[in-house]
Amino acid sequence: MMQASDRIPLVSSDINGPAFSPLLDACALLLDIDGTLLDLAPTPSEVVVPPGLAETLSELHMRTDGALALVSGRSLSDIDRIFRPMLLPAVGGHGAEMRLSVGSEADAVRAPPMDVALKKRFIAISHLDPRIIVEDKGYSVALHYRQAPNFERAIYDAVSAICADLPEAAVEVLPGKAVCEIKHSGVTKASGVTELMKHEPFTHRQPIFIGDDVTDESVFAIMPSFKGISFSVSRKSAGVDGHFDAPSDVRRWLASLLANGSLNN
Secondary structure, three states: OOOOOOOOOEEEEEOOOOEEEOOOOOOEEOOEEEEEEEEEOOOOHHHOOOOOHHHHHHHHHHOOOOOOOOOOOOOOOHHHHHHHHOOOOEHHHHOOOEEEOOOOOOOOOOOOOOOOOHHHHHHHHHHOOOOEEEOOOEEEEEEEEEOOHHHHHHHHHHHHHHHHHHHOOOOEEEEOOEEEEEOEEEOOOHHHHHHHHOOOOOOOOOEEEEEOOOOHHHHHHHHHHOOOEEEEEEEOOOOOOEEEHHHHHHHHHHHHHHOOOOOOO
């Protein structure tokens, strides 16, 4: 159910998410991908963009004068692969990469590449079971265990042992939905969004962020400083303004923003 907040113009609430009308020429839409826009899949490469979503995002990007960005743990190249041929502004790799506009070059220097030897140690953890999938993002390593959930404890124990053996390594362990990601410390989705909001067309707009996972909580936490609005998906996260039950509800709500003739006329 929608929860009231004096920071948003509520019209009503229902089980499918927020029923309010943000002015598209005054807001910035910041959207997580996996578990938020797209339904989760057995492996990261199997996610599917449902019919109509690309068209909705493209139209919203135009109606917000470019102030729509994807905010993901995925790399920019992987984001582009999923949504090809559409390109959108994006914060990738939990803040390690950023593309401010469709026509701009990606800023891929926000996080240095992970030390090769260290990366190999984390990748070797996947030898615990062939169903553990490794995602090498260059600046981070993600170990996906959705198909081997009984190995969750073993994976985290192995990661902890490596970190204890190398206390000088500036890395952070980031738990997610059936994934353990090891990345450089100090770079988060929140740091990426904070940087994004310094640039046109995002600056001076009210951000609306939607996310579903533990990795999105850093962005939930900074929304009040931007007078922003945040919504969680599937679970009710602390500090958010409301929630959606499922990604299908997020997609339906985004489409409704375009269908509402009172918006951005």
